[in-house]
Amino acid sequence: MFRRSKSDSPSTTSEPVPQTTAAAERPGAKGRPTPTRKEAEAAARARAKVPRTRKELAAAQRAARAESSQNVRTAMKSGDDRHLPARDRGPMRRFIRDFVDARFSFMELMLPVMLVTLILGWSGRPYLVSIGNTLLFGALMLIVLDAVFLRFRLRRELAARFPGEPTKGTTYYAIMRALQIRFMRLPKTQVKIGQALPERYR
Numbered sequence: 001m002f003r004r005s006k007s008d009s010p011s012t013t014s015e016p017v018p019q020t021t022a023a024a025e026r027p028g029a030k031g032r033p034t035p036t037r038k039e040a041e042a043a044a045r046a047r048a049k050v051p052r053t054r055k056e057l058a059a060a061q062r063a064a065r066a067e068s069s070q071n072v073r074t075a076m077k078s079g080d081d082r083h084l085p086a087r088d089r090g091p092m093r094r095f096i097r098d099f100v101d102a103r104f105s106f107m108e109l110m111l112p113v114m115l116v117t118l119i120l121g122w123s124g125r126p127y128l129v130s131i132g133n134t135l136l137f138g139a140l141m142l143i144v145l146d147a148v149f150l151r152f153r154l155r156r157e158l159a160a161r162f163p164g165e166p167t168k169g170t171t172y173y174a175i176m177r178a179l180q181i182r183f184m185r186l187p188k189t190q191v192k193i194g195q196a197l198p199e200r201y202r
Contacts, residue, residue, distance in 0.1 A: 024117040091201035101189040107178040113139040
């Protein structure tokens with residue numbers, strides 16, 4: 001009367017029995033896949049880079065400064081805009097450098113002329129001193145005229161290539177570069193004298 005029928009036995013029930021996962025069967029399982037050896041090594045290297053003491057922090061800062069200085073020195077030779085100092089960065093500054101480097105300038109003769117004038121002045125001979133003074137005065141006149149001509153042409157080119165952009169400090173930047181001897185200029189020259197410049201510097 002109170003017997004179970006065959007259809008009521010646990011072995012013959014139609015309800016699905018939930019399957020337990022391997023992680024649930026093992027107590028203390030992580031519940032996530034084990035990282036590969038490559039991932040573990042990368043995580044270990046990342047942890048090793050984090051400075052833990054003041055000494056390690058100072059060493060990391062020195063290494064960062066050295067790397068930054070090396071990047072700047074390399075950029076000064078290659079013209080890489082990403083690592084140049086702020087005063088040399090940007091398409092407008094790059095164009096000004098190329099514009100100055102692509103033309104012969106009397107201004108770059110300033111230092112050699114001054115050196116010759118000093119040597120003639122130290123000679124103690126009035127005739128040579130007079131020659132030196134005349135040479136210096138003539139060079140100064142040419143440099144002033146060259147600077148005025150450079151400013152006029154540079155402003156015209158900047159208005160055509162960079163319309164609407166501020167040009168404050170561009171004349172000073174161009175003249176200071178033109179006064180340097182060509183092989184001493186930094187960033188290094190990237191164009192030859194007389195070379196045609198691209199229309200766009202974006």
